[in-house]
Amino acid sequence: MLNPQGRVLYDLLLYKIDALFKEESSILIECDNVIREDLVNILKKYKLRKKISISLFDDFSVWGVIPKVVQTQAEDSSKDFDYTNDQNLFFLSHDPRINSFGYRLIYPSNLDATNFLENCELTKDAYDNRCLELGVSEGVRDLPPNNCFPLEANLVFLNGVSFSKGCYVGQELTARTHHTGVIRKRLMPLVARFDDETKELKAEQQPTAIFSETSKKECGKVRNWKGQRGLGLLRLAECLLAEKDSLILRGKNGDNLGKVETSIPYWWPKEDDEIIKQILNKIENK
Incomplete structure (x- = not known):
């Protein structure tokens, strides 16, 4: 609705x-x-x-x-x-x-x-x-x-x-x-990459944003987080084309909480979205 x-x-x-x-x-x-x-x-x-x-x-x-x-x-x-x-x-x-x-x-x-x-x-x-x-x-x-x-x-x-x-x-x-085909931000799954694989964030450490060390700026907002997984509204190109280990979880005070990764879910119809196709082509050519 x-x-x-x-x-x-x-x-x-x-x-x-x-x-x-x-x-x-x-x-x-x-x-x-x-x-x-x-x-x-x-x-x-x-x-x-x-x-x-x-x-x-x-x-x-x-x-x-x-x-x-x-x-x-x-x-x-x-x-x-x-x-x-x-x-x-x-x-x-x-x-x-x-x-x-x-x-x-x-x-x-x-x-x-x-x-x-x-x-x-x-x-x-x-x-x-x-x-x-x-x-x-x-x-x-x-x-x-x-x-x-x-x-x-x-x-x-x-x-x-x-x-x-x-x-x-x-x-x-x-x-x-939809018909212009320009959707540059999407909700995407997030997975933490903590040094300690058993680590989970405490309630007061809940992340609010994603920071890119490549572009030196915020590239997404965290909507939901639980344990080591979350959901965020991310700039597609900036996050998918970022260098490995360059995406950082940030808390509400701007403190770094750890590294995070994202990926395109398998159920997205990748061939039907021009922005996604362009990004995937760039990833293949890197």
Whole structure:
């Protein structure tokens, strides 16, 4: 969902589930928990005279289900998935963003999904680590409302933006940026390269920026960080063409926290983006 200036308001996942209610058509919307009430207010403003009802539900919780059989980043997570007690299963759907990201499970909030799912990772830590490993953004921390653009957040690669569905709020700037092909900053995965491989940053050491020793200036902002991985909005060319070990994590006081690396995630359609193709050609010719 975008604002009129083409900036991201909220990232949402929609599920069309008619069996839940008596009405002919019902849609569940998954969103960051902290913006639920704001989202309802916005939707009510846009419904105009349509005879629809919009309300919050606490009856269900959402689980990110990652099959343990997925050994590599690019492997399709639709393989070998077991559940032992499907009578309480409400709705299980392949995550619509990328194949290797697992499933979304909508399950009664008064029940524990770990009791019937097997061969899966169901902890919050496992899910957060998978997001950072693959460079997948979600929620207001990764996508601060009114402060980021959908193409910089790779949402077009995650089935979050359409260029064929017609008009929508914020479409004009989004379409123009897409067709010019000039997207110089993108959200990218970050991996720390500390001398001590077991080192993890403390809460007061959370990084805020990426500094390039090659250009002697800041080349990115850190949006999320956990353990030794993070997600940052980086200048593509500057970070990918930087000399090895020249990218530095910096804290909010400008202190150096250690070296960091980034790379293009496997799921980006590299041949469809002119900037990415140019950078890859330069890397090959170095």
